[in-house]
Amino acid sequence: xxxxxxxxxxxxxxxxxxxxxxxxxxxxxxxxxxxxxxxxxxxxxxxxxxxxxxxxxxxxxxxxxxxxxxxxxxxxxxxxxxxxxxxxxxxxxxxxxxxxxxxxxxxxxxxxxxxxxxxxxxxxxxxxxxxxxxxxxxxxxxxxxxxxxxxxxxxxxxxxxxxxxxxxxxxxxxxxxxxxxxxxxxxxxxxxxxxxxxxxxxxxxxxxxxxxxxxxxxxxxxxxxxxxxxxxxxxxxxxxxxxxxxxxxxxxxxxxxxxxxxxxxxxxxxxxxxxxxxxxxxxxxxxxxxxxxxxxxxxxxxxxxxxxxxxxxxxxxxxxxxxxxxxxxxxxxxxxxxxxxxxxxxxxxxxxxxxxxxxxxxxxxxxxxxxxxxxxxxxxxxxxxxxxxxxxxxxxxxxxxxxxxxxxx
Amino acid sequence: xxxxxxxxxxxxxxxxxxxxxxxxxxxxxxxxxxxxxxxxxxxxxxxxxxxxxxxxxxxxxxxxxxxxxxxxxxxxxxxxxxxxxxxxxxxxxxxxxxxxxxxxxxxxxxxxxxxxxxxxxxxxxxxxxxxxxxxxxxxxxxxxxxxxxxxxxxxxxxxxxxxxxxxxxxxxxxxxxxxxxxxxxxxxxxxxxxxxxxxxxxxxxxxxxxxxxxxxxxxxxxxxxxxxxxxxxxxxxxxxxxxxxxxxxxxxxxxxxxxxxxxxxxxxxxxxxxxxxxxxxxxxxxxxxxxxxxxxxxxxxxxxxxxxxxxxxxxxxxxxxxxxxxxxxxxxxxxxxxxxxxxxxxxxxxxxxxxxxxxxxxxxxxxxxxxxxxxxxxxxxxxxxxxxxxxxxxxxxxxxxxxxxxxxx
Numbered sequence: 001x002x003x004x005x006x007x008x009x010x011x012x013x014x015x016x017x018x019x020x021x022x023x024x025x026x027x028x029x030x031x032x033x034x035x036x037x038x039x040x041x042x043x044x045x046x047x048x049x050x051x052x053x054x055x056x057x058x059x060x061x062x063x064x065x066x067x068x069x070x071x072x073x074x075x076x077x078x079x080x081x082x083x084x085x086x087x088x089x090x091x092x093x094x095x096x097x098x099x100x101x102x103x104x105x106x107x108x109x110x111x112x113x114x115x116x117x118x119x120x121x122x123x124x125x126x127x128x129x130x131x132x133x134x135x136x137x138x139x140x141x142x143x144x145x146x147x148x149x150x151x152x153x154x155x156x157x158x159x160x161x162x163x164x165x166x167x168x169x170x171x172x173x174x175x176x177x178x179x180x181x182x183x184x185x186x187x188x189x190x191x192x193x194x195x196x197x198x199x200x201x202x203x204x205x206x207x208x209x210x211x212x213x214x215x216x217x218x219x220x221x222x223x224x225x226x227x228x229x230x231x232x233x234x235x236x237x238x239x240x241x242x243x244x245x246x247x248x249x250x251x252x253x254x255x256x257x258x259x260x261x262x263x264x265x266x267x268x269x270x271x272x273x274x275x276x277x278x279x280x281x282x283x284x285x286x287x288x289x290x291x292x293x294x295x296x297x298x299x300x301x302x303x304x305x306x307x308x309x310x311x312x313x314x315x316x317x318x319x320x321x322x323x324x325x326x327x328x329x330x331x332x333x334x335x336x337x338x339x340x341x342x343x344x345x346x347x348x349x350x351x352x353x354x355x356x357x358x359x360x361x362x363x364x365x366x367x368x369x370x371x372x373x374x375x376x377x378x379x380x381x382x383x384x385x386x387x388x389x390x391x392x393x394x395x396x397x398x399x400x401x402x403x404x405x406x407x408x409x
Numbered sequence: 410x411x412x413x414x415x416x417x418x419x420x421x422x423x424x425x426x427x428x429x430x431x432x433x434x435x436x437x438x439x440x441x442x443x444x445x446x447x448x449x450x451x452x453x454x455x456x457x458x459x460x461x462x463x464x465x466x467x468x469x470x471x472x473x474x475x476x477x478x479x480x481x482x483x484x485x486x487x488x489x490x491x492x493x494x495x496x497x498x499x500x501x502x503x504x505x506x507x508x509x510x511x512x513x514x515x516x517x518x519x520x521x522x523x524x525x526x527x528x529x530x531x532x533x534x535x536x537x538x539x540x541x542x543x544x545x546x547x548x549x550x551x552x553x554x555x556x557x558x559x560x561x562x563x564x565x566x567x568x569x570x571x572x573x574x575x576x577x578x579x580x581x582x583x584x585x586x587x588x589x590x591x592x593x594x595x596x597x598x599x600x601x602x603x604x605x606x607x608x609x610x611x612x613x614x615x616x617x618x619x620x621x622x623x624x625x626x627x628x629x630x631x632x633x634x635x636x637x638x639x640x641x642x643x644x645x646x647x648x649x650x651x652x653x654x655x656x657x658x659x660x661x662x663x664x665x666x667x668x669x670x671x672x673x674x675x676x677x678x679x680x681x682x683x684x685x686x687x688x689x690x691x692x693x694x695x696x697x698x699x700x701x702x703x704x705x706x707x708x709x710x711x712x713x714x715x716x717x718x719x720x721x722x723x724x725x726x727x728x729x730x731x732x733x734x735x736x737x738x739x740x741x742x743x744x745x746x747x748x749x750x751x752x753x754x755x756x757x758x759x760x761x762x763x764x765x766x767x768x769x770x771x772x773x774x775x776x777x778x779x780x781x782x783x784x785x786x787x788x789x790x791x792x793x794x795x796x797x798x799x800x801x802x803x804x805x806x807x808x809x810x811x812x813x814x815x816x817x818x
Contacts, residue, residue: 132550139722316729317725323439323441
């Protein structure tokens with residue numbers, strides 16, 4: 001019998017209790033022992049809850065109880081989750097968390113603490129919700145060097161872009177629908193729409209594949225606020241999809257590119273077919289080639305089921321897991337990670353002057369116009385080159401409304 | 410230092426040696442120790458090979474050497490692989506294999522032997538080549554009851570169907586191209602085109618999700634020989650794709666459906682977008698909903714990299730893995746597993762008599778005709794009902810050339 005504590009009884013935390021109850025027999029068989037929740041930490045009043053006797057409002061009894069072998073952290077955010085997790089690891093308890101902000105910000109330190117104290121720090125649910133991704137990445141692909149990961153890791157923005165594409169909604173309309181369905185925060189939706197959530201997730205994946213901490217604040221991050229229905233109109237005609245892509249890849253000479261930005265993808269590309277709240281991450285291994293992991297990126301029970309799978313692994317596999325699930329701490333860079341790669345750009349301007357556009361962009365491969373706008377696809381160029389061309393166009397009186405790179409995989 | 414033996418130095422076996430050499434440092438770090446090949450069993454002459462000193466032509470020195478902790482079986486087929494694997498497990502050695510025929514036929518017995526002798530019997534590479542599937546299924550989805558798996562598990566037939574759809578080739582032309590590229594056997598391509606390979610793979614997945622041995626001979630299996638360019642023409646117009654689908658699913662009342670057959674899929678279905686030699690398997694967990702695993706289903710290094718990941722797990726995780734990776738032996742059924750589900754059918758007849766077709770099928774939802782043929786989509790019906798309607802049509806002088814069920818997921 002393994003005894004665990006749940007920190008934070010919100011959506012995911014209550015889901016963990018529910019999952020452990022619902023599929024208890026199968027989980028016990030796979031874990032090789034029964035898994036029982038001994039404490040639930042939440043400062044709110046749960047005295048009317050059927051399991052009221054499990055609730056505590058301080059971390060102390062949990063840390064002091066040697067019977068508790070694993071702590072599930074589903075509070076979210078940094079404070080107080082970080083202190084609780086640190087104390088649990090230092091006290092010789094495994095920690096399983098769904099908290100992407102915590103892992104992206106303090107992952108390296110917490111992994112080192114876990115190794116030092118011979119316990120596990122696991123976080124499958126922090127990226128892709130319930131979709132298996134981190135475990136396959138480090139365990140099943142153990143024989144590979146991972147060259148790149150790229151994909152759609154924020155379900156809310158993917159839902160919004162799908163509504164814009166399929167139902168002709170504007171950004172504002174799609175955001176309202178997403179808020180109405182509880183996918184986006186009502187007061188401040190910026191964690192989703194400005195790419196902050198995706199940035200934390202790619203920071204975790206980038207750290208894992210590079211073996212060295214990649215700090216969220218160093219990752220160039222753009223959200224989808226700039227995408228208009230005009231862009232959807234033009235890209236559809238060009239047989240392209242617009243997706244918020246998070247990526248991390250090794251360069252050929254030891255360089256490392258990483259970012260979050262809206263990109264255009266050819267319709268036949270597998271990621272272009274990922275719609276609504278689904279997430280999908282394409283992983284390229286040096287031996288394996290491309291594999292794709294696809295599923296719903298959020299939701300109470302899916303996310304909780306991933307946390308519980310981590311609890312099973314912590315109790316069963318133990319610390320050997322950190323031979324492959326690990327990254328070193330590193331100091332943050334000054335400024336953002338740069339991407340020196342050349343990309344085809346989709347460019348839209350509020351202007352009909354195709355001739356000047358062609359000249360200033362050194363030629364285009366495709367152009368479309370409507371009453372007052374022009375959209376083109378450029379030849380491949382670097383970000384720096386695009387900045388120069390934008391400045392040139394501006395001088396010629398043409399303002400670039402949107403410039404999106406094309407994802408080529 | 411872990412010492413291993415490779416049985417069979419064909420494509421996958423030589424790939425395992427290459428992978429262990431190429432990514433030695435990363436593999437050693439993840440395994441927590443160096444992994445060294447001590448023997449290679451092959452009856453052919455490899456005296457000119459750079460590692461000639463490793464080759465043996467009998468299993469005996471391998472079985473007798475207590476230093477060998479894991480045996481990799483990449484011979485394929487049943488004889489002599491089955492005897493070698495059995496002896497290795499009985500001798501207390503882990504076995505990692507890519508041999509789907511062996512696992513589909515003797516998996517239950519070999520898993521029980523592994524548990525009895527406290528060793529591992531692992532076979533990630535037997536389904537989906539290098540694409541992680543078996544490990545995520547039983548480990549990452551440990552908190553779920555798996556309701557169904559369905560997908561494309563044979564790359565050769567998927568390549569052929571893609572050529573037929575994209576390049577207008579006939580079955581025979583597509584087969585020749587597949588043979589020319591080494592995807593299909595030249596002398597007897599039936600393992601691929603008649604669904605035998607897919608049947609073995611779904612037998613493995615069906616056994617795993619049900620916990621009880623599903624015998625390949627009980628799985629109703631149809632290949633793609635019956636698919637013509639007329640079917641491709643009509644299904645394209647109907648915005649459907651034709652795919653060879655392998656599936657296994659729990660019914661609501663404890664029933665279990667399992668089969669391999671060409672099916673039609675709406676174009677927007679994620680599996681419809683899987684083309685060429687790619688494999689993709691959609692897994693539905695009771696908590697998780699749908700997740701998709703996608704990648705190349707074959708190839709030397711991808712498959713070898715999955716075998717090596719199994720070696721790492723065998724050396725590191727050990728027998729605890731069989732708490733979740735296991736199924737019980739069971740006697741084969743008499744006859745085939747039946748599927749009582751209702752499906753929309755795509756039906757093509759060499760006839761223009763739409764009126765009789767409509768009457769005998771009790772109505773259709775869509776119909777298309779060319780010079781001398783008619784294709785329709787029916788209302789949902791069971792297989793038995795379709796057989797009755799086929800007989801009725803036959804009596805009315807209308808022969809059903811093709812009848813394919815629609816996959817609805």
